Amino acid sequence: MSDFAATALLERLSRVIHNDAHASGLKPTQWEALRFLARANRVSRSPGALTGFLGVTKGTVSQTLQALERKGLIEKTTADGDRRGVKLDLTPAGRTLLADDPLTDLDASLAAMPPEARDQLSTSLERLMTEMLARRGGRAFGACRTCRHFTRGHREGAPYFCALLRAPLSREESEQICIEQETTA
Amino acid sequence: MSDFAATALLERLSRVIHNDAHASGLKPTQWEALRFLARANRVSRSPGALTGFLGVTKGTVSQTLQALERKGLIEKTTADGDRRGVKLDLTPAGRTLLADDPLTDLDASLAAMPPEARDQLSTSLERLMTEMLARRGGRAFGACRTCRHFTRGHREGAPYFCALLRAPLSREESEQICIEQETTA
DNA sequence: TCCTTTAGTATCGAGTCGATACTGTCTCAT
DNA sequence: ATGAGACAGTATCGACTCGATACTAAAGGA
Numbered sequence: 538m539s540d541f542a543a544t545a546l547l548e549r550l551s552r553v554i555h556n557d558a559h560a561s562g563l564k565p566t567q568w569e570a571l572r573f574l575a576r577a578n579r580v581s582r583s584p585g586a587l588t589g590f591l592g593v594t595k596g597t598v599s600q601t602l603q604a605l606e607r608k609g610l611i612e613k614t615t616a617d618g619d620r621r622g623v624k625l626d627l628t629p630a631g632r633t634l635l636a637d638d639p640l641t642d643l644d645a646s647l648a649a650m651p652p653e654a655r656d657q658l659s660t661s662l663e664r665l666m667t668e669m670l671a672r673r674g675g676r677a678f679g680a681c682r683t684c685r686h687f688t689r690g691h692r693e694g695a696p697y698f699c700a701l702l703r704a705p706l707s708r709e710e711s712e713q714i715c716i717e718q719e720t721t722a
Numbered sequence: 723m724s725d726f727a728a729t730a731l732l733e734r735l736s737r738v739i740h741n742d743a744h745a746s747g748l749k750p751t752q753w754e755a756l757r758f759l760a761r762a763n764r765v766s767r768s769p770g771a772l773t774g775f776l777g778v779t780k781g782t783v784s785q786t787l788q789a790l791e792r793k794g795l796i797e798k799t800t801a802d803g804d805r806r807g808v809k810l811d812l813t814p815a816g817r818t819l820l821a822d823d824p825l826t827d828l829d830a831s832l833a834a835m836p837p838e839a840r841d842q843l844s845t846s847l848e849r850l851m852t853e854m855l856a857r858r859g860g861r862a863f864g865a866c867r868t869c870r871h872f873t874r875g876h877r878e879g880a881p882y883f884c885a886l887l888r889a890p891l892s893r894e895e896s897e898q899i900c901i902e903q904e905t906t907a
Numbered sequence: 908t909c910c911t912t913t914a915g916t917a918t919c920g921a922g923t924c925g926a927t928a929c930t931g932t933c934t935c936a937t
Numbered sequence: 938a939t940g941a942g943a944c945a946g947t948a949t950c951g952a953c954t955c956g957a958t959a960c961t962a963a964a965g966g967a
Contacts, residue, residue, distance in 0.1 A: 541832045546847040551736040556777045592741045621932045621945040646853035647726045658846035662731040668831035782955050806914040806963045
């Protein structure tokens, strides 16, 4: 039982975050799914990608998505190009609900901290996250722009380009979460 | 959607911790309960105290405790002095199981960090925790020794004393979690 | 003594979650 | 082209969480 102070604090903070996430008639997992879909790029808005992101089985994700659909927060359509796939999109109602995201509380608490302390925290958490992911072979799920397949100014219309999907990227897309993201080595 | 980087990281870390906590046939909440009972002092090893610690309803706690009892990890006895109360204690099996605590992974990851980074993290998390608790009027659940009712050397046998419960405290007890704990102002 | 508070349990309904089994769809090597 | 296997999702089960509500029993006060 070595137990650094940070371990207990993170455990407790996790619990607080979890408890808060029972707002607006959603469950914690449903909020996480909703947030992911709001931030994921086109190719990542699928049940499979969400499965990888949440780290649960596809069965669970399937049910969570059904719940969100029942509540009218997301919409399912057949993916174009592959009729096995399902494309997920937030409905206007889903987008509106995000304004009540209980995680806003955490943001507010962070805002109340001195900026250097906040930056320190981010840096340390990032390092810890990397450690944890390495320990289990999980993916980082970072933003498109931090990916090694990301290049700039390849075509006229779009400012960026994805070398893996061979697709042009808008500025907005470059900030989104991508399942294929691999941090630059 | 202000969203500091730390918010996303904490959300994600919470999920990782949650996922890991499905080990050894226990559920995340059961692990949390088990850990609490291992660290709580005499007066705090009750369903009521655990309810406050977890921040869920007493009904939920009641069921979780039944599950732990069924698995032979805890033992319930009537509290002495108040026949409504239930006293909780880990069984040897429960104590043994704690060696497989999935949170050990987090500890290991922290151990891999440079010491100063780790200390920075603790400090920042502590500050954040305080902020969050103030925002909702939650309790800190700190160690007995950090309480304002804690005094030293009051009686011959025991080195410390609780002014609230008017009870002598051993060195070990002074390190445990107490529901009545109020941080010194 | 009655009345209220307090500690905990019982039960319900919605949801999570792993496990397992299943239906389509795509892909590729023959 | 076609048949085998990989792949994307869904269906169902059982154990559990969790809030809500209703309940029992003991304690304590006026």
